[in-house]
Amino acid sequence: MKEAKLKAEIRNNAGRRNCSKLRAEGYIPGVIYSQGEDTQSIKLENKELNRIINRYGSTGTIDLEIADEITPVLIKEVQRHPIKDIVLHVDFQKLSADKKVRLRIPVAVQGRESVEVRTSGVIEQQLMEVELQCLPKFIPQYVTVDVSNLEFGDVIKLSDLDISKDENYEIFTELDEVIVSLTASSKHEEVEEKEVPIYESEKSILDE
Known part of the structure; x- marks a missing residue:
């Protein structure tokens, strides 16, 4: 950066x-x-x-x-x-230009709004920062995650990102950590319960 x-x-x-x-x-x-x-x-x-x-x-x-x-x-x-x-x-x-530094970098999610509009789902972010070590010239401002192509059931793990494979970085956060997932919205329409007439029930109170 x-x-x-x-x-x-x-x-x-x-x-x-x-x-x-x-x-x-x-x-x-x-x-x-x-x-x-x-x-x-x-x-x-x-x-x-x-x-x-x-x-x-x-x-x-x-x-x-x-x-x-x-x-x-x-x-x-x-x-x-x-x-x-x-x-x-x-x-x-x-x-120092030749000395590596260990630090935590925040995770930035891109495309959240577009995928939520497209799918009517919700992007859940589970990992907020990544701990890594690198030379000062390679320090990123953010670890960016693009979620625009996610579908229901999909997740993005740290191991899916290019930075996890970049030899300029030593990653200390577990690579199998889930960063984001796409889930269904919690806003569901209430289903009206159909009232069963007494005479249609399996057992009529008149039989008792």
Whole structure:
């Protein structure tokens, strides 16, 4: 995938109070982890960070521009407020071009609406993400599943996707996991029960 670009600044003051002050000023605190290097504390503009997350998701790769230098990173964790659902803090992992990274990639279903209209059925998604390992240049934004040709009774497993056979990826999720299936809609017309007259029943109450 094409990396998103985002500007960041080094921050020297840590602590909850300073983080709260940053958020009030329109920034989000974050850190960059790197193997063999000190953890780097940064701040990012709230508006720009949310734009990137909304467009590319919260597990993608980003080119962070810090002091006119580009640092390729992976979003490792986005911490949100439990009630307001706003971003409070972001953890990044610095990437090396020659080192593989293990991560979870969300599954994106394509063609859901068209197949549900065509069949009057329902697409059920059972696998939401795939755990894999690859070099940074091969990190996908999504694992895409096309369901437009599904018929009733059909399922798509992880083993059916090209990514499961691609030598650039090591897949840790079980390959026989079902990703999606097409089932009948639960909306059935109620069948009116036919009332049986008393004289047509197998045993008349008059015989008792």
